[in-house]
Amino acid sequence: MTLIEGKDLTLGYEGQAIITSLSFTVAEGDYLCIVGENGSGKSTFVKTVLSLVEPLGGTIEYKGGLRKNEIGYLPQSSGIQRDFPSSVMEVVLSGCLNRHRKLFGYTREEKERAGENLERLGMDRYAHASFQELSGGQQQRVLLSRALMATEKLIFLDEPASSLDPATSSELYALLRLLNSSGITIMMVTHDIHPALNDARTILHLSHGRYFFGTKERYFESDLGRAFLKEAGHDH
Amino acid sequence: MIIEILSYPFLVRALLVGLFVSLSASLLGVSLVLRRFSMIGDGLSHVGFGALGISALLSLQPMAVTIPVVVLSAFVLLRLSERSKGGDSSIALISSSALALGVVAVSVAGVNTDLNAFLFGSILSVSRTDGIIAAVISILTLFSYLAFYHRIYAVTFDPSFAKATGINTSLYTALLSLLTALTIVVGMRILGSLLISSLIIFPAAVAMKLRKTYLSVSVTAALEAVSAFLLGFFVSYGLSLPTGASIVIIHMVFYLLSSLWKSCQTRFRGHRGD
Numbered sequence: 443m444t445l446i447e448g449k450d451l452t453l454g455y456e457g458q459a460i461i462t463s464l465s466f467t468v469a470e471g472d473y474l475c476i477v478g479e480n481g482s483g484k485s486t487f488v489k490t491v492l493s494l495v496e497p498l499g500g501t502i503e504y505k506g507g508l509r510k511n512e513i514g515y516l517p518q519s520s521g522i523q524r525d526f527p528s529s530v531m532e533v534v535l536s537g538c539l540n541r542h543r544k545l546f547g548y549t550r551e552e553k554e555r556a557g558e559n560l561e562r563l564g565m566d567r568y569a570h571a572s573f574q575e576l577s578g579g580q581q582q583r584v585l586l587s588r589a590l591m592a593t594e595k596l597i598f599l600d601e602p603a604s605s606l607d608p609a610t611s612s613e614l615y616a617l618l619r620l621l622n623s624s625g626i627t628i629m630m631v632t633h634d635i636h637p638a639l640n641d642a643r644t645i646l647h648l649s650h651g652r653y654f655f656g657t658k659e660r661y662f663e664s665d666l667g668r669a670f671l672k673e674a675g676h677d678h
Numbered sequence: 679m680i681i682e683i684l685s686y687p688f689l690v691r692a693l694l695v696g697l698f699v700s701l702s703a704s705l706l707g708v709s710l711v712l713r714r715f716s717m718i719g720d721g722l723s724h725v726g727f728g729a730l731g732i733s734a735l736l737s738l739q740p741m742a743v744t745i746p747v748v749v750l751s752a753f754v755l756l757r758l759s760e761r762s763k764g765g766d767s768s769i770a771l772i773s774s775s776a777l778a779l780g781v782v783a784v785s786v787a788g789v790n791t792d793l794n795a796f797l798f799g800s801i802l803s804v805s806r807t808d809g810i811i812a813a814v815i816s817i818l819t820l821f822s823y824l825a826f827y828h829r830i831y832a833v834t835f836d837p838s839f840a841k842a843t844g845i846n847t848s849l850y851t852a853l854l855s856l857l858t859a860l861t862i863v864v865g866m867r868i869l870g871s872l873l874i875s876s877l878i879i880f881p882a883a884v885a886m887k888l889r890k891t892y893l894s895v896s897v898t899a900a901l902e903a904v905s906a907f908l909l910g911f912f913v914s915y916g917l918s919l920p921t922g923a924s925i926v927i928i929h930m931v932f933y934l935l936s937s938l939w940k941s942c943q944t945r946f947r948g949h950r951g952d
Contacts, residue, residue, distance in 0.1 A: 511844030529891035572890035
């Protein structure tokens with residue numbers, strides 16, 4: 443089943459097109475990695491999928507019961523203040539506000555779900571800890587729990603490993619693999635070739651003026667794919 | 679002394695208005711300080727002073743001029759500081775221009791306008807109407823703050839996530855600026871336009887030294903605001919000092935104490951960690 447379908451999209455901002463005639467689909471259970479050089483339009487792509495900016499042309503549709511506000515988003519780490527006073531539970535609960543209808547406080551069901559999502563990512567011990575005192579990897583897990591509060595279908599990560607050391611990044615990728623095998627669709631913008639090599643099923647490579655969209659196998663046979671491997675030192 | 683104060687209706691009125699304003703300013707302050715918007719309080723109070731001066735010059739009802747002008751400026755200032763990196767310089771430009779306009783307007787209006795009261799407040803001259811307006815606005819602020827507490831938290835903590843999950847972040851930013859503007863207009867009667875921003879910034883700054891979760895920071899800020907106000911009010915009455923300035927000095931003492939507490943705590947932890 444298709445969850446997101448973009449047709450003949452023109453993406454850009456302030457009227458300036460960066461990508462033209464881009465078409466892609468995200469199927470349920472997919473693991474899509476979005477790669478590309480700086481300035482190739484990755485962040486505009488993220489904003490468009492999240493409906494934060496309108497495409498300059500073409501259409502983007504949410505299907506299969508996915509509403510456009512139901513994407514669990516994990517923003518780039520630079521967006522969050524590291525010294526913000528907040529407990530882990532407060533962070534996770536804020537993820538369900540897209541479905542929250544009650545004034546004054548959260549329901550018991552929402553609190554239980556927050557506990558479950560923390561447990562799923564091995565962070566339940568830290569529910570009442572201070573978010574600012576956690577390590578980078580732990581903070582990412584908390585933010586992933588928050589993303590799970592917003593959705594059970596699709597998680598969209600923007601450079602989740604950019605501030606993590608290699609060991610912590612591998613742990614994060616293992617968690618994502620686990621979530622993906624439990625049926626959650628993963629979309630991830632990444633500079634890191636390893637998740638693209640190991641876990642991804644589909645690749646979207648944005649390059650200046652052109653793009654590749656297709657399965658991982660076909661990608662590594664394409665020109666863009668071979669060039670990407672070569673740059674990352676995997677050309678043997 | 680407390681019984682003596684409670685026997686004067688104008689003192690009771692001043693006490694109540696001050697408590698309401700301190701409480702709402704402290705809660706709004708947590709969000710404003712965390713979003714790096716603390717300068718807006720300062721800018722708005724100067725705009726408020728300018729509006730007061732002009733209303734004195736034109737002999738208009740002060741609140742009728744100040745409220746719309748300050749609310750409008752709140753939206754403009756928030757926009758400016760959200761959009762560009764030069765936001766802080768535009769705030770400084772706007773606030774000093776407003777201050778200059780106010781001073782000129784007051785001097786043209788003549789000697790019967792009390793510049794001192796505009797700048798440093800005159801809590802004891804709060805009239806019945808002022809009192810009612812202040813109470814209504816503060817209750818409105820407290821209610822909206824509590825009702826939208828979780829959404830304001832989400833928008834403050836991580837605006838991009840909030841936006842992506844469909845929270846109308848600009849609506850809540852607008853609500854925040856509206857409430858801030860109203861609180862500042864009301865608070866200017868008490869602390870004057872030069873000191874009012876301390877009611878917004880000090881409680882949040884103290885609470886963030888002491889606490890680490892959003893809820894406890896909000897509660898601590900509210901408690902700090904109320905105790906500093908009461909203490910400052912009684913001290914100023916007992917020692918015949920200016921009320922607004924006394925309240926700010928108590929805030930300052932609380933801030934110094936909390937900084938001291940925090941540095942002791944970090945040092946103690948550092949030793950334990952060795």
